[in-house]
Amino acid sequence: MKRFRTRALHVGSRPDPTTGAHVTPVYRTSTFAYGSFDRGARMFAGEEPGYVYTRIGNPTVRVFEEKLADLEGAEDAVAFSSGMAAIAAVALTFLKPGDELAFLGPLYGGTEGLFLETLVRFGLKVRDVGDRPESEWIGPETRMLYVETPTNPTLRIHDLERVGALGREHGVLTVADNTFATPYLTRPLEFGLDLVVHSATKYLSGHGDVIGGVVAGRAEAMEELRMHGLRHVGGAMSPADAFLFLRGVKTLALRMEAHCDGAEAVAAYLANHPAVARVHYPGLPQHPGHEIAARQMDRYGGMVALELHGGQEAARVFLDGLELFTQAVSLGDVESLATHPASTTHELLPPEVRERQGVTPGLVRLSVGIEDPRDLIEDLEQALERVERSLVS
Numbered sequence: 001m002k003r004f005r006t007r008a009l010h011v012g013s014r015p016d017p018t019t020g021a022h023v024t025p026v027y028r029t030s031t032f033a034y035g036s037f038d039r040g041a042r043m044f045a046g047e048e049p050g051y052v053y054t055r056i057g058n059p060t061v062r063v064f065e066e067k068l069a070d071l072e073g074a075e076d077a078v079a080f081s082s083g084m085a086a087i088a089a090v091a092l093t094f095l096k097p098g099d100e101l102a103f104l105g106p107l108y109g110g111t112e113g114l115f116l117e118t119l120v121r122f123g124l125k126v127r128d129v130g131d132r133p134e135s136e137w138i139g140p141e142t143r144m145l146y147v148e149t150p151t152n153p154t155l156r157i158h159d160l161e162r163v164g165a166l167g168r169e170h171g172v173l174t175v176a177d178n179t180f181a182t183p184y185l186t187r188p189l190e191f192g193l194d195l196v197v198h199s200a201t202k203y204l205s206g207h208g209d210v211i212g213g214v215v216a217g218r219a220e221a222m223e224e225l226r227m228h229g230l231r232h233v234g235g236a237m238s239p240a241d242a243f244l245f246l247r248g249v250k251t252l253a254l255r256m257e258a259h260c261d262g263a264e265a266v267a268a269y270l271a272n273h274p275a276v277a278r279v280h281y282p283g284l285p286q287h288p289g290h291e292i293a294a295r296q297m298d299r300y301g302g303m304v305a306l307e308l309h310g311g312q313e314a315a316r317v318f319l320d321g322l323e324l325f326t327q328a329v330s331l332g333d334v335e336s337l338a339t340h341p342a343s344t345t346h347e348l349l350p351p352e353v354r355e356r357q358g359v360t361p362g363l364v365r366l367s368v369g370i371e372d373p374r375d376l377i378e379d380l381e382q383a384l385e386r387v388e389r390s391l392v393s
């Protein structure tokens, strides 16, 4: 098998059969001509493959699906219009009323919202087992165990090998959101999980100019997902967006190396700064999940969170003082981004829940971009100086 960087470029990509175009063209069409009455009938009877309608499948989108399936070590993949559409499609396809969905919280807020506020309206039972002992993760009605690793925003690490083993032992479908790590750093299916989901919006695109999602797993499961979660629900990826994802994935390996270089340097710098109470980065030996991360990640990713001594006021001065980091949600862009979860993405949560999740008033999440790490550290340094001056005055 060829190596990751090579596969990211070549798998699924082939010169366009009609024109020879080297780069996969955007097949911007909603429908496809059958060519004849008989062929149309054969295609609808499932006797002949071929494209029918872009909601169900499209040649540009298909190349992205083939590439992602390969990079995740899966048999197949299905692309969606967003990460949330992908996650919702997984739940709608593989769960039914009365089933329990157990998740290792805290998860990305949108995913928790889908599970705890939307899916429960359809008779699904949902249980956060993130702080429960492993023996309590799976109950008699549990049909799906859902994990995110590293988690958003506090970069907790969950043991994928344990999740995969428990899922197999109990016949429970296991799902990993691999958005933060990407298949370049972690391949959850290698640890025995059943499905991988992504917000492709983040590192897979890498350029912050498109929204999308993708799910990878066994061929049979992907067929079911394509029928129920895509064809019937309809959150299909646009071919124009697939073109951008294909372009992004070509450089995924190079970008992830640069993100990791930057995040490692930034985390080491912050860990020694007196204004910083705590740094959350799985690559630091003092991180509680470091050993597990070392087993399941090839490097430790581009996300770093820090807790400032001065609480929310220090966070405000720090964030307003940053010049290279843009204050914005999302992550995985080539440019560095910074957020204050307590006043933005996690603002709606009761303060005690926020605290339990580690979303303290002084917590800042950094998505470290691919700028020269020395410039990023200089930027952090001047912003931290402002924090120290403001605390003194």
Ligand SMILES: Cc1ncc(COP(=O)(O)O)c(C=O)c1O
Pocket: 082, 083, 084, 085, 108, 110, 111, 148, 152, 177, 179, 180, 198, 199, 200, 201, 211, 212, 213, 330
């Ligand atoms: C870990 C994770 N999963 C899923 C999503 C949702 O993806 P999207 O915004 O593409 O719908 C996000 C978005 O921030 C995320 O961070």
